[in-house]
Every structure is written in C-alpha cells, then in structure tokens.
C-alpha cells in the first residue's frame with residue numbers, strides 16, 4: 001500500500017487516489033498536422049521505465065486535484081511530489 | 090531419456106536416484122544462429138518450435154534468473170480460447186489445439202485439465218456481451234455456450250445464485266474445452282524437449298545491451314559475456330520496455346503488478362474454473378486442494394513482484410460474494426508477477442524496425458494460455474523473417490494504422 005502525500009491534503013492511503021500514468025506528455029499543439037506515427041507515439045507509446053518514473057496522480061476521493069509524483073517503480077518509494085504548472089501537460 | 094511407465098518402474102527399483110538431469114547447463118557459446126531472450130514459457134516454446142519445426146538447432150535461450158521463475162511460474166494457469174475478435178480467437182484457439190496434444194508432444198505431463206471455464210454475467214449488458222461473444226466463438230469453430238443461473242447452480246452447487254445477491258448471477262458463458270495446466274511443468278517440459286533437440290538453455294544470464302550495426306542486430310551483451318547472433322527474439326513479459334529501450338524502440342506497453350493467492354488445501358469443492366469481470370475475481374481448485382484465486386492488476390505501473398494490500402481485500406470481497414461458504418478459509422500464500430499491458434489487451438508478436446530483432450510482448454494478464462501458440466507463431470516469425478498469418482494482425486504498426494484488436498471486453502480482468 002502506497003502512502004501518498006497530496007500537496008493539499010497531506011499523506012493519505014493509496015485507495016484515495018487514482019493513477020494517471022506517465023507525466024509530461026503534452027497534448028499536441030497542432031493535432032491536424034500530426035502524422036499517424038506521431039499520433040501513435042502521443043496516444044500509445046510509453047517510457048515505462050524500471051526505476052524512477054514521473055507520473056500523475058489524482059486525489060479522487062479527496063480534494064480531486066491532480067499532481068505529480070516521482071516514484072521508483074521497483075521499490076515503490078516516492079521521492080518527490082510536485083504540483084503541475086500550466087505547461088507541464 | 091524418454092519418460093514412460095517402464096522408466097517409472099525401473100527408477101522405482103533404484104529408489105529414484107538415477108533419473109539424471111532433464112536439461113543440460115551449458116556455458117554460452119560465442120555465436121548462435123538465433124537467440125531467445127527470456128526463459129519463460131513463451132521463450133522456451135519459441136526455442137522448441139524453432140528447433141522442431143524450422144530445423145534451427147544452433148540456438149540458445151538466455152534467462153536472467155531461473156527458467157519459469159517469471160510470470161510462467163506465478164500465474165493462475167487458466168487456459169481458454171473464447172476471445173471475441175476473430176484475430177484473437179484464432180490465435181488462442183491455435184494454442185488450445187497445441188495444448189490438447191502437448192503432454193504427448195513433449196513427453197512430459199503438463200497436467201492439462203479441460204475442466205471448463207465459466208465467465209459469469211451479472212447484468213443485462215454482461216449477458217448481451219456474453220451472448221455476442223459465444224456466437225462469435227461458434228462462428229470461429231470454438232466451443233462455447235450460454236448457460237443460465239440454474240444450470241450454473243446445478244454444476245457448481247456452492248455458488249451463490251440468489252437473486253438477492255448484491256451482484257446477482259444471471260448466467261455465464263461456458264467453454265467446456267477450457268481449463269488449467271501445471272505451469273512449472275510447461276516450462277520444464279518445453280525446456281527438456283528443446284534441450285533434447287540441441288537448444289542451449291542458459292540460466293543466470295541477463296541481457297544488458299543489444300548491439301546493432303547498419304540497422305541489423307549483431308549481438309547481445311550479457312552478464313556472461315558478449316554473444317553474437319543474426320536473429321534475436323525478445324520475449325521477456327513485464328520487462329519488454331527495459332529491453333526495447335536498449336535499442337530506442339518505443340513500445341505501447343505499461344508494466345503492472347498482478348497478484349494471486351492460494352488457500353489452505355480443502356477437499357474437492359470446485360471442479361471447474363469460475364471468473365467474473367463484474368465482481369472482479371476468479372477461482373479454481375488445484376489438484377492439491379488449494380483454492381487458486383486472482384483478480385486484477387494494481388492501477389500503477391511497477392516492476393516489484395508484489396502488489397497492494399487493497400487489491401487483496403478487493404479480491405477476497407469478490408470471492409466471498411460468489412462463494413459465501415469460503416468466508417472462513419485461510420489464505421496460505423500470495424505473490425505477484427509483472428504483466429506487460431498493451432492498449433488493446435492483445436499481444437505484439439512482431440518484427441521491429443531493426444533487422445533480425447523480433448519482439449513478443451503485451452500478453453498482459455492472459456498469456457499463459459497462449460504459451461504453445463505464442464512460441465509456435467514467434468518461431469515462424471523469426472525463422473522466416475515474416476509473421477505467420479495467425480500473428481500478422483498482432484504487429485507493432487497497428488498502433489499507427491489504428492487496426493487495434495480491442496479485447497478489453499473479453500480479456501480485461503479475465504485471464
């Protein structure tokens with residue numbers, strides 16, 4: 001069970017959160033100019049690293065706000081929690 | 090040595106001391122015609138069919154730990170072929186047909202037991218989906234039928250079919266030819282049979298880099314030195330992205346922990362396999378009497394072979410909902426594997442942009458059933474440098490063309 005520290009509510013059990021997947025994936029700025037390959041990359045391709053992962057979480061059973069976490073995907077330790085700025089995806 | 094009734098008797102007389110090893114433990118050679126990375130069931134089956142069907146004998150399987158120690162030895166062994174879409178059902182059915190002859194073919198008892206699999210429906214929409222899937226299966230020549238709640242109760246007396254249940258059981262699909270097999274025996278059987286044909290099975294050999302020259306693979310770096318090969322097939326389940334990142338290949342895969350549980354042994358009480366997507370759990374009983382239980386993946390990605398406590402609670406809720414009689418059964422063991430989940434819940438068995446490099450991954454929560462079939466088509470793909478018609482739709486390009494094979498309905502929770 002992960003203990004996740006919501007930037008607004010503090011440390012809460014994992015069951016209060018929803019996982020949002022890889023962070024820093026930006027919505028294409030000019031969608032109609034994208035090739036099929038670029039679309040595939042945006043929609044489906046993921047880094048899926050063994051080790052440090054920057055990812056999104058939503059405090060869905062709490063304040064319902066999104067934030068980011070840097071988590072180790074082997075030890076499951078969360079090294080950093082960050083809030084999202086306008087341009088961080 | 091061929092296993093037979095006679096060999097059993099002979100070895101009994103010498104107190105089973107002279108059986109000999111089932112496969113050799115060779116040191117890696119400098120060069121092979123083909124390398125298979127990953128000594129799970131799929132990798133071992135690939136090597137076996139490469140040797141058997143395509144006459145490639147100068148090949149090796151490289152496994153970083155011990156063979157069958159990954160998902161092969163951690164799964165709940167459900168084997169079925171009742172997938173919705175034609176592409177998927179033909180692939181899984183090919184595998185089913187190989188299962189039906191596998192013990193004879195390998196001269197190794199994989200304890201394949203066709204005890205049937207029920208997929209329960211709890212809502213009207215579940216039942217519509219089940220009917221659709223059953224009809225689709227029958228059009229593809231796969232055995233399948235829709236059964237009513239009364240028929241379920243008759244075959245599985247302890248299941249709670251009360252209409253007052255929180256999630257009442259309305260019916261199910263039943264595939265009578267589906268069932269379970271002994272997972273370790275599948276790895277060992279394929280290993281022994283491949284070894285017999287000259288395949289080197291090299292354990293404790295981790296691949297750390299893949300070398301390419303002019304767009305063609307040339308070798309792998311391993312914890313036991315450089316090994317050269319013209320063809321390299323990668324089939325490492327949850328670690329697919331780790332291997333693909335070695336050659337900057339992007340995959341649509343996310344690795345998640347998936348858990349399973351076994352109970353203390355009970356007298357025979359369930360003689361089939363029961364799965365429910367709605368309450369999110371499934372159960373069968375092993376020959377030793379343990380209830381074998383599983384459910385869904387942890388929501389987050391992870392490479393640690395363990396899962397969250399909340400999933401345990403959730404799974405047990407589902408099982409007690411179906412079988413209130415198990416409320417006081419104690420669980421003995423639990424464990425996790427790492428499953429490679431793809432966007433359409435279907436595998437990728439494909440050539441890659443790099444010549445001579447092939448990937449087989451994305452089986453997610455349901456690849457055990459495909460072990461022989463996956464090996465069979467992957468061997469074909471590697472030997473001929475082109476896919477078999479059965480795995481052609483399961484290429485990497487489908488994420489660009491949009492020709493996805495959306496099996497979430499049939500495969501999302503179900504294994």
Ligand SMILES: Cc1cc2nc3c(=O)[nH]c(=O)nc-3n(C[C@H](O)[C@H](O)[C@H](O)COP(=O)(O)OP(=O)(O)OC[C@H]3O[C@@H](n4cnc5c(N)ncnc54)[C@H](O)[C@@H]3O)c2cc1C
Pocket residue numbers: 126127128129130131132151152153154155156157158159160161162163164165166167168294295296297324325326327328332347348349383424425426427428452453454455456457458459504
């Ligand atoms: C809990 C659980 C329950 C499941 N239940 C079912 C079920 O009921 N029915 C079903 O059909 N499927 C089920 N599955 C899925 C099924 O187990 C997998 O899809 C299937 O086993 C994958 O087969 P494999 O042989 O490729 O994988 P694995 O057995 O995981 O083999 C991959 C191998 O690659 C090795 N490897 C990784 N990296 C390297 C490297 N760098 N160098 C060398 N070797 C490497 C690993 O050590 C591993 O042995 C379940 C999975 C889990 C975890």
Ligand SMILES: [Zn+2]
Pocket residue numbers: 006007008009010059062063064065
């Ligand atoms: Zn919060």
